[in-house]
Each structure stands twice: as C-alpha cells, then as structure tokens.
Amino acid sequence: MNISIIGAGAVGRLWGCKLAAQHTVHFWTRDNCQQMAIHLSGTEATDSITQETSFQFDANQPALLANSELVLVTVKAFQVEAAILAIKAHLNPDTAVVIMHNGMGSQQTVLELLPDNPIIYATTAQAAFRPSEKDVRHTGLGPTLLGGINPQAAEYQALGQLFDNALPPCQWQDDINLPLWRKLAINCAINPLTALHNCKNGELAQSKFNNELTGICLEVAEVMSAEGYLVTGAELRQQVDTVINATAGNLSSMNQDICHKRQTEIDYISGYLIARAATHNISVPHNQSLWQAIKDLEKQYHDQ
Numbered sequence: 001m002n003i004s005i006i007g008a009g010a011v012g013r014l015w016g017c018k019l020a021a022q023h024t025v026h027f028w029t030r031d032n033c034q035q036m037a038i039h040l041s042g043t044e045a046t047d048s049i050t051q052e053t054s055f056q057f058d059a060n061q062p063a064l065l066a067n068s069e070l071v072l073v074t075v076k077a078f079q080v081e082a083a084i085l086a087i088k089a090h091l092n093p094d095t096a097v098v099i100m101h102n103g104m105g106s107q108q109t110v111l112e113l114l115p116d117n118p119i120i121y122a123t124t125a126q127a128a129f130r131p132s133e134k135d136v137r138h139t140g141l142g143p144t145l146l147g148g149i150n151p152q153a154a155e156y157q158a159l160g161q162l163f164d165n166a167l168p169p170c171q172w173q174d175d176i177n178l179p180l181w182r183k184l185a186i187n188c189a190i191n192p193l194t195a196l197h198n199c200k201n202g203e204l205a206q207s208k209f210n211n212e213l214t215g216i217c218l219e220v221a222e223v224m225s226a227e228g229y230l231v232t233g234a235e236l237r238q239q240v241d242t243v244i245n246a247t248a249g250n251l252s253s254m255n256q257d258i259c260h261k262r263q264t265e266i267d268y269i270s271g272y273l274i275a276r277a278a279t280h281n282i283s284v285p286h287n288q289s290l291w292q293a294i295k296d297l298e299k300q301y302h303d304q
C-alpha cells in the first residue's frame with residue numbers, strides 16, 4: 001500500500017519505520033524537505049519483520065500524497081485542523097484517513113473538513129521519543145486500537161491487521177469511542193499531574209497523590225457513564241495505576257511539553273472532559289483545577 005504519514009514527531013516516525021517493512025511510506029511535514037532520514041532504536045523485541053534500523057523516506061511530494069491509499073495523521077490534537085487543511089487539496093476522496101492523537105475533541109472538525117473520506121480514529125499505548133533530530137527511540141510496547149467514525153469507514157476492518165503486522169498488538173474496534181474515553185481517563189490523571197509536579201509517571205504511585213487520582217477517576221467515570229459508557233471510578237483508577245506502573249520511568253508528553261515551553265494538549269484532555277461534563281451538568285472540580293493550573297503555566301511562558 002502507498003501510505004502517507006502526516007507529522008514527523010516521535011509517534012509518526014515510529015509508525016513510519018514499522019509500516020515501511022511492508023508498504024511504501026512517504027512523510028508530510030511542516031518543513032519542506034524532500035527526503036527524511038530516520039534512525040530507529042529501542043524495544044528490539046518488536047523488530048521481527050525487519051532488522052533494519054536506518055530508513056530513508058520521500059517527503060512533502062504532493063503527487064505521492066495524492067497517490068496514497070492510506071493517510072496516517074500523527075500530529076497533536078490542536079494541530080489536526082491545520083494539518084488537514086494543508087493536505088486536503090491533494091487528498092483523493094477515497095483515501096482512508098487514520099487520526100492518532102492523545103485526547104478527544106477533533107472528530108467533528110475532521111468529519112466536516114473531509115466529508116467524503118473514510119475516517120478512522122486510533123489510540124496507541126506504544127511509546128516513542130526523539131532524543132535528536134534524526135533519531136527515534138521506541139520506549140514502550142502496548143496495544144493500538146482503531147475504528148471508523150463515519151459510514152465510509154465501515155469496510156476498513158482490515159486496517160486492524162495491517163497495523164498489527166507493522167507493530168502489534170493492534171485491533172479493530174466497532175466503537176472506537178470507548179477506548180478513546182479510557183485513554184482520556186489515563187491522560188486526565190497522569191499528564192497534568194506529572195507536568196505540574198515535574199515528575200516521572202511512576203512517582204504518581206506515592207501515597208500523596210492517592211486522593212487526587214481517585215477524585216479525577218471518579219469524575220471521568222461519571223461523565224463517561226453519562227455519555228453511555230458505564231464504568232466505575234475504581235475501574236478507571238485501576239487502569240491508571242497499571243499505566244503508572246508500566247510507564248514508571250517515562251516522562252509524560254505533557255511533562256515534556258511544559259519543560260520545553262510548548263503548547264500542551266490540555267484542552268483536548270481535561271478540557272474535553274470539562275466540556276462534556278458541562279453538557280450533562282456534572283461538576284468536575286479536580287479536572288477543572290488541573291486544567292486551570294496547566295493553562296496558567298502555558299500563559300506564563302507565552303507572556304515571556
């Protein structure tokens with residue numbers, strides 16, 4: 001298959017290298033480079049298809065984008081609209097578009113911008129980071145789930161296998177919103193707290209964070225249940241604890257964004273939860289104050 005990856009962050013680069021074992025991969029990035037070199041390292045256990053660690057990709061070629069059967073958008077949630085606007089003119093209306101980002105809240109915009117294309121959302125627990133310009137390190141293994149959000153995507157279940165072949169485990173979901181909500185709960189709990197306390201994920205296992213984590217999970221469970229996804233706070237708390245332990249040595253993406261004075265995904269994580277809570281008249285004070293604290297931090301460095 002001809003695949004274009006939109007966005008050359010750590011996750012886009014990781015998937016690009018993995019998909020390249022069986023497909024032709026082209027990157028679309030914000031700079032105008034025509035070629036992109038990537039060196040992949042880490043979690044070698046998954047390199048069963050190819051032992052290759054150095055990759056060379058074509059980049060930013062409108063003809064290759066137009067010829068793509070699959071487009072994987074890996075930019076941050078707040079960059080999705082601009083990314084789609086940038087590629088829309090070159091995109092074939094039959095091309096399947098997979099959107100993979102932390103948080104929720106971009107779906108309506110994507111459906112409006114691309115009314116004809118099959119639209120699929122994905123959530124991944126695979127972790128990667130970029131120690132330098134050309135390097136990407138695969139730092140954590142975990143499942144990837146994907147599923148369609150419009151009728152045109154109904155026939156695309158085979159993408160589950162395509163992604164599984166590249167970087168397992170991966171599964172197609174009939175209702176992708178349930179895994180997206182579950183991942184949102186994890187991000188509502190881990191991301192703002194690790195950013196505010198400037199700590200690794202594992203440090204949230206200390207007892208001083210216990211009440212706060214429980215409070216966040218109870219609020220997310222109430223909103224999820226109101227949205228039709230019945231779940232208890234205890235269930236979400238258990239899931240959050242599992243991720244805290246499994247990623248104990250990692251710095252969350254929001255921690256890194258704050259450290260590098262970059263815009264965070266808070267509006268699509270706690271902000272999305274708060275917006276959905278408001279439509280159900282549910283009060284979410286824990287999530288509200290975390291959202292405010294991160295907004296205050298972002299404002300400080302924007303004012304500098």
Ligand code: KPL
Pocket residue numbers: 102186187190191201243247250251252253254
């Ligand atoms: O998704 C993550 C992130 O950092 O954004 C978690 C699951 C918290 C792992 O670090």
